Every structure is written in C-alpha cells, then in structure tokens.
Amino acid sequence: MTTPATPDAYGLSRPTMADAHEAMHRVHGHTGRSSWARLLAAAKLTGTETDEPSLLRLIEAMTHLDPVSRLCAQALRIRLTSHTHLAAAHLATRSPA
Amino acid sequence: MNLTTNTTLFDRLGEPARMRHLAAYDLFHPELRDHLDRIATRSAQRLQAPVSMASILLDSAQLIIGRHGLPDTGDELQGTPAEWAMCTHTVLAAAPFLLTDNTADPRHADNPLLAVTGLRSYAGVPLIDGSGHVLGAHCVLDATPRHFTEENIDVLNQGAAEIMQILDRHRLP
Numbered sequence: 001m002t003t004p005a006t007p008d009a010y011g012l013s014r015p016t017m018a019d020a021h022e023a024m025h026r027v028h029g030h031t032g033r034s035s036w037a038r039l040l041a042a043a044k045l046t047g048t049e050t051d052e053p054s055l056l057r058l059i060e061a062m063t064h065l066d067p068v069s070r071l072c073a074q075a076l077r078i079r080l081t082s083h084t085h086l087a088a089a090h091l092a093t094r095s096p097a
Numbered sequence: 098m099n100l101t102t103n104t105t106l107f108d109r110l111g112e113p114a115r116m117r118h119l120a121a122y123d124l125f126h127p128e129l130r131d132h133l134d135r136i137a138t139r140s141a142q143r144l145q146a147p148v149s150m151a152s153i154l155l156d157s158a159q160l161i162i163g164r165h166g167l168p169d170t171g172d173e174l175q176g177t178p179a180e181w182a183m184c185t186h187t188v189l190a191a192a193p194f195l196l197t198d199n200t201a202d203p204r205h206a207d208n209p210l211l212a213v214t215g216l217r218s219y220a221g222v223p224l225i226d227g228s229g230h231v232l233g234a235h236c237v238l239d240a241t242p243r244h245f246t247e248e249n250i251d252v253l254n255q256g257a258a259e260i261m262q263i264l265d266r267h268r269l270p
Contacts (some may be wrong), residue, residue, distance in 0.1 A: 010213075011209070012178055012181075012209075023107070023111065023157060026107060026108060026111040026156055027111045027116045027156050066120075067120035067121075068113075068116045068120045071116060071119055071120055071124075071155050071160075072111075072116075072155070072156060074158070074175070074176075075155035075156050075157045075158035075179075076157070076158075077175075078158035078176040078177065078178070079158055079178055081175075082158075082176075082178055086213070
C-alpha cells in the first residue's frame, strides 16, 4: 500500500520510511544495520512499505526498542506533527476567503 | 553560521556518542518538565521576554523540555524541526548565540518558525554536560528587535547551570 505524497509545508517534507531508516543508521553508527533489523522484526514490517500507517507502527516500535531509538522516534514524531500543523496553516493561508 | 544541508546537520546532531549521552537522561519524566518550566518562567521574567525554553537537540528535531510563553499543546507538539530551531545554532556553536532582528538578517529572514510565531530576536546559551557534550540550549525569544547584553547572557547561564543540575538528577540508572 502506498500513501499519496504529501506536499511540503514551508519546505518541510513529511517523514517517510526512508527517513526513519536513515535516522536509525545515523544514531546507531556501526550497529545501525542490526538495530534496523531488530526494529523491523519488532514492528513486523519488511522495510519496503511506503504507507503512513506502517511508518507510525515503525515509530511506535522504535519507542520501545532502546533509549537511543526512543529519542530517534521522538524526533520523527516531532517532524510529523510539525508537518501536519504547518500544512494546515499553509492551506488556510492559501484558501480563498 | 550556515547549517548547510539537513543531512550534514542531522549527522552532526545525531552523532552516536552524543545520542548515547542524551539517552542517559529521563527526558520524559513529568517532574523534570515542571522544574524546567519554572526555570524558563524565571528567565523570561528576569529578561522581560515573552518566551523562554529549555530544549534538547535530537538528531533531527528540537525537543522542548521546559517552556514559558509557548502554547501548551500537551503531547501533540513537543518541538520543532532542527533546521528551523534557533537553538541549533547555539548547540553547534557550543557558545551563546544572539539574534537581534531576524528580518534584518538574511540568514534568518526566511525562518518559517519565526515567521509563523512573529518572534524576531533570540538569545541562547548551551547546555553542556560534564563530559563536554552539548545537549541543548536555554533561551529567550522576543517579538521585537532586541540587543541582548552580557548581563542577559549571565542570567541565561545561571538558568542553564540549574537546568544541568536538574537533568543530572534525572539520569537513568
């Protein structure tokens, strides 16, 4: 299942599974690959999903994986929420009166 | 300071050793937030600023752990993208960072966060742990252009020292 691409809000892209993959490798360094594999197993995902429900499931599993992954999950959650708020604000300012 | 690309910025903030230091603190403890809200309120009052924060820079986002003058959005909105956070500049510089008027500074004139909130000036000092890692920042923001003084920075440094003492009491076992 693929979720349609969400427009950028003020230049902010909505986080994707690829962003989560990149973030896990970034914060775990040389154990990034094994941490990602553990995360996918915990979330029961393959890593090839592109829909938002899968991303949210991944972030939830990330929260419980280990303390560093929890912070990584929090960062992704903040970016998701920021995008939602800003996209709404962006739409409101562009809507005809 | 140029934050270059997001990837470069996130790699700097998300450096594994730094993230392990951050993960050693119980940043989500409700009592921690109460303490840090009080420090933010005091700094805002002493500097007569409408907004003050204590925040941690995660790999790609600023996590606000103490606040004054920002809407309390509960669990919904706890921070901002790192590339927009003024505190990112403070953390990367590992030193006080000042902005007098974002509209007069081409590096910050297009900052969406300042545009949306109407905030224009900033003063922040780093939160540095005992091993020298810069965890985050303590700051004030104002809605008018403002020249921050050495005395203002001293007030923020006092707040930052207290924030670090409180964070040290919230280390995970």
